[in-house]
Amino acid sequence: MQTKISMQFATDFKNVNDNSLDLKVKEVLQSLKNANRVDAIPQFRKIDGATGVYKMSIGFYILIGVITSEDEIILSRFLHRNQVTNVIDKFK
Template identity: 55%
Template sequence: MVLKTSSQFSIDLKKVKDLSLQDKVKHVLKSLKTAKNVNDVPHFRKISGNNKAYKMGIGFYYLVGIITSEQEITLMRLLHRDEVLQAIKNT
C-alpha cells in the first residue's frame, strides 16, 4: 500500500515533544508501509459514519486519524485524545 501524510498530520507530529511518542509513530509508519491492506494493520478501528475512515491509538493519549482507499492509506491527524473530545463537544 502507498502511505501518504496530510500536511496537518505533519504539523501535528512536529508539535509532539515526547521522544518516546515520536518513536511509536515511526514504528507505526513502518508497519503501515509494509502492510498489504488495511486488515493487515492491528488496532485499526472504524469510525462510524464513514466506511473509509479509521482511528488508531498510539500510546495511551494519542490517536491517529486515517483515511483509506483501495491501495492508499492517508494519515490525516495526530491528536491528543482531549483535543479530539473537545472538537466533538464543539460540534
C-alpha cells in the first residue's frame, strides 16, 4: 500500500514529546507499506460516519488516515486521544 504523510501529520508528530512512540510509529508505517489493503491491518478501524477515514491507537495517541484509493492512504493527523473528537468531526 502506498503511504503518504501530510504536512499536518508531520507537524503533529514533531510536537509529541514522547520518544518511545518513534519506534512504534515506524513499525506502523512499515506495516502500512507492506499491507495490500487497509483491512489487512487489524488495529486500523473505520471511523463511523466518515467515508474512507480510519484511525489507529498508538499508546495515548491516535493516528488518522484517509483512504484515497484502494492502494493509497494519506496519514492526516497524529493527536493525543483528548484532542481527537474535535478533529474527527471535520472529516465527517
